[in-house]
Every structure is written in C-alpha cells, then in structure tokens.
Amino acid sequence: MKEERSAELFAKAQRFMPGGVNSPVRAFRNVGRIPRFIKKAKGARIFDEDGNEYIDYVCSWGPGILGHAFPSVVKAAQEACEDGLTFGAPTEKEVEIAEIISRLVPAMEMMRLVNSGTEAVMSAIRAARGFTKRDKIIKFKGCYHGHSDGLLVKAGSAALTTAVPDSAGVPEGCTKDTLVALYNDEESVENLFKANEGKIAAVIVEPVAANMGVVLPKDGFLKFLRRITEENGALLIFDEVITGFRLSIGGAAEFFGIKPDMITLGKIVGGGMPVGAYGGRRDIMSVVSPLGTVYQAGTLSGNPVATAVGIETLKYLDSHREIYGEIGRKTARLADAYRNAFGNSARVNQIGSLMSVFFTDKDVTDYESTQTSDTKRYARYFSFMLDRGIYLAPSQFEAMFVSAAHTDGDVERTIALATEFASVEAH
C-alpha cells in the first residue's frame, strides 16, 4: 500500500504544526505509523492522498453516525452557505435545533450552543458552580472531558483527594478544585463527598466511558451517582459528547433511564461541523448571562451552517430510529466475532455502536484494568488492519465507532481480517 504522498505531507506538516497535526492522536505516535492524509470520504469509506481506500471505524471520533458526506446533510450545508456563513445575531435555525434537542433529550430544558465539546463541558461546569455557589467538582480517572485547564488532571498521590495537572502549562491553582474518583467505584465517590461536605458543585461523568477505550458502567453505578449527588445538593452532569444521539436518540440518559441535572453534547450534535451544546434544568441554566451572572459567550456559537447540518442530522436520526438497532446489531456481531477470534487473550467491551478490543486477559471495568492491555499488540493489530484497508483508532484507548453506512459486508471483511491477525499472531 502506497504512502508516499501522506509521508510527504506529514513531513511538511511538521514544519508548521506541532507533530504535524491539529489534535495529537492523529499523529499515529502510539502505533508508530505515518498518518494517512485524508482526501475525501463517502459513507463508511475514507480515501487518502495516495489513493488508498479504507473502511473507517473512526468516523471522525463519533460525529459520522450516518456515514460520511450523507446526501441530505451535505445539501443542508450547501443551502445554508448560500444564505451567508455567519451573522452574530439570532436565527430561526438556532431555535429549531434547541427545540429538537430539548424534545429528544428532555433533561435539557434550556441550553446553549457552543463550538466544541471542550467548550460545552467548560461552560457547564461554570454554570454548575454559579448555580450551587460551590467550587469543587468530581471527575473520574480515565474519563475525558476536553482540554480545559480544570479538567486536565490526574489523581494526586494523596489517596484520591487532590488532583494535579496532567499537562504542562496548567497552573496548580486551576486544578485544586477538581477531585478525582474511580469509575465504577462507589466508595471512592462516597469518600470524596465525606471529605468535602457542602463543597461539591457537581459530579461529571461519561455515562459510558469511551476515552480510555470503551468501559461500561457497572449495574447501578449511574443510579448511585444520581442518588449521592441529590443527597448532597450537588449536580449530576452527564458528558454525552460521545453517547449523545449514539446510544439511543436520547443518548445515555434515555438509554439508562436516568435524568441528570445537566448534559453536555458535541460530536453528533453537529453532524460533522464544530458544534457543542450544554444545558439542563431551567433553574440551573437561568444563571447564564444575560439572565444571570455566569458569563459565557461565543462569536460563532449557533453558526447557521453548523446548525443546519446539526438539524438535518438529528432530524434524520429521529425519523429513522431503526438505525440504532441496526448499528447495535452490527457492532455486537463484530464484538462476538472478535471474542471468538482472540479468545482469552483479549477482552471486548461493546455497547450499542461503541466497541473496544483490549489486549489483556483481565476484565476491563475501570481505568486500572485498561492499563493492563498490551499496547504493542494493539499497534501490531492496527498496522495489520491499516495495511489491509481497515482504518481503526490509532490508539488502544479509543473507541471503535460503527455508523449506519457500514454494511454487513464491511463488518464481515473486518472480522475476517481480525481473525487472520489473531491466527497469524498465534503462530
């Protein structure tokens, strides 16, 4: 498989951008390959600058649930462009998408549109703090909530009581109010509440963790978070940037039947355009300026082209809900076949159209167990598949995304190659 053109572009890109990319995982460093420079995409296929074709399981990290360049979505973008790219003034489309989101995700009685998941989470936390008049938040080790200062933390050494910055350039002052608990570990949350009575504004969680590879919530874990936040006057924030409109049309809140106080959205809500949203109970969102005293703004927030694309994506999903059963069935087929192929040498976590294969013989239920996986074997698996036309996440700790455009044939081809990799490795 040729890669000259990608190699050439990558060399040049590195002169102008750190690592040659605009987001680190794209640089393929974890898998030791040259990143593919993508020229175009259609349906479940992406095409690189060397003319190679791949079945794409990254789907732009989630937004592409309908497949790439979905005709009605492209048309919505084109038509919106004709009428002007941005006005910095209210539009009917913003009202329309807010009404749709609120209907599909009833916990979002009121919301704000922003331009990324990072911005959605950052703003939601500010609103939660403004509303509760408390400073501290609890997040979970291994959950990702974008790259804002206060959330780029790792657990400190002092038995999960304090967080320390997980990136250079983040002052300690920015993370001193972030507490880190363990995903699927109720006791770690209880301990933080006990040690910080009356000080915790919110607990933020990925209802299905999908940024340490896919890790499912244990039975009752989300319900426990709903109860303990309520008992302590803290807010529960579901970061549904990945799960929103993916696990079901109403996201994880609907899927698990739990109503959080606030929800953050990104990825699918923009259908491929840079859109995020945060929202929740009306009384909470009423603290946001100009109604209240929590400031948050955005020059391009609610951008008409991005909003048009989001509207068409959500409308299509809403009127074709059979998609969820279909993508869930295909992903379950992948998961079963992978379990079969890799046996006890791997663990496959799957829910709906999200899946991860971890190369470990231990069950993967939390951050610690994700770290038992053999990342070198993942890199070999990635390379084997890439060279045969399957484009996977270039990291063990990311999800595999299945879209409505993936055919049964695509799935079977993927299974055949993964099975071949497993047997080649075994010999």
Ligand SMILES: *Cc1c(COP(=O)(O)O)cnc(C)c1O
């Ligand atoms: C991707 C992601 C974010 C950040 O969204 P960006 O649009 O990349 O800023 C936040 N939370 C979760 C759960 C995500 O998966």
